[in-house]
Amino acid sequence: MSPLARPPRRVLILAAAPAQLLDIAGPAEILTQANRLGGGGLYHLACHIVPEPGSPATTAGLALGSTIEVSDLEAWPTLDTLIVAGGEGARRRCGEPVVRDLTRRLASRARRVVGVCTGAFILASAGCLDGRRVTTHWRWGEALASAHPGITVDPEPIFVHDDGVWTSAGITAGLDLTLALVEADHGHALALAVARELVMFLRRPGGQKQFSPHLAAQTSLSTRLADLVPWMSENLHRPLRVETLAARVGLSPRQFARAFRAETGTTPARLLERLRVEAARRMLEAEGSSLAAVAALCGFGADETMRRAFLRQVGVPPGDYRNRFRAERRLSQPESQRAFIERSLHA
Structure with missing residues (x-):
């Protein structure tokens, strides 16, 4: 079956109110643009926000609603990617059973699990990060390590991938992480096209330090x-x-x-x-x-x-560094998808 004939990858963005707005909107926009530039049908995206009475959905105070309820969500036949957003709610409510248990159930069904910024606190409380090397926002790395001594917290990279578990540094680093997911799924050219469409200065590699x-x-x-x-x-x-x-x-x-x-x-x-x-x-x-x-x-x-x-x-020498990126651009893609992306890059 060709990549374009495969069913869309089901992706859920999960957040605990009040959530960091960009932790939700950033990955959602990256995946939406990947659908558009990749010819459609690559990702089926949904969002569920665990509400808190008296609190806004986001730390920005902007209203944001779930696109899917828990009952419908748990009826999904498959879940490719679970993305857990950060924010005040993630840090403060990570131990609440309604947040922790839902995360644990969803993570057990997902092919890969992603924590954006302090979304790592929710994943850690759900037991999804035990024995892993992870990162989070530089301001909260010490607190995460102290609360979960079974986790290795690396405060420097902008994102870390450890055997199916991805975690990112603060806020805008979630954009870089999500571009890396697109690249892993559909190749370098599509990730580059998305970055260009969103006028991102550069798709930063995960090993780059949080502070340039x-x-x-x-x-x-x-x-x-x-x-x-x-x-x-x-x-x-x-x-x-x-x-x-x-x-x-x-x-x-x-x-x-x-x-x-x-x-x-x-x-x-x-x-x-x-x-x-x-x-x-x-x-x-x-x-x-x-x-x-x-x-x-x-x-x-x-x-x-x-x-x-x-x-x-x-x-590594600069020639080897350049050749790595050239090789990534040659990763195989369906001819129709590659042509679509090339038109987007040169539009």
Whole structure:
């Protein structure tokens, strides 16, 4: 049976009110666009929100209703994917029998289980994460680990896949996770088409840290130095010597180097390398850029300099990194579906 002839994958988004709105709307929109761009019939999507008297359905205060009731839901013959949304309700109500037991029953029938943001608290209370490596919003990782010592909580990745169980970091990371689900189900090209349609800057890989080099540096730096990081990112093609950076913030090179290291624990040169590698990764994940062009545009100067930086930061040479994405794009798809996606990408 060809992929297009298969019945739609039944996907349920489950939430406990008040839920994080984007934890529901984000995955729902990704899957809806996958249906549209993939020719239709890929996913059958439903949502069930466990209400709480006196509380709004979402933390944004916006009304949002279930599209399916529990009685109808449990009559579904199959459940491919259970996505559990996060939010205040997930953290506060995860131990309520009505939330915990429903999650446990549904998870036992699902091919894969997904926790978006603090939806991991519900899955953990239902026993779905025991012995797993998971992630969640950086602010709540320690609380999740403390409440469930049988779970390995990794606070750094934006999403983690552990043998049929997927968990994501906070809020917008649920978009990246859901794109990864689409890619696993229907290939890289469709996931890329969906990301393009939603004007997403980049489909981030799961191993990427919750804090990018830009954000991590700006979080730890004083206002004067933090303003320097976006400027560095916009001028990676330039040499950006310490003297240039110091003059930009009105310090002597020695004062600048000392202040930068004191505030970040690293040197300007090391941060600059991380920024350049991140920019190069984005270019290599797209098609059409040669290694020499990427090295020049990102300020490495020579291919070998970029190669050494990639080995330090990513663990593989840039050529191997690019080839991985090229190979993923060649994953087999029905000809009609591939043509549909190609038209969408070049529209």
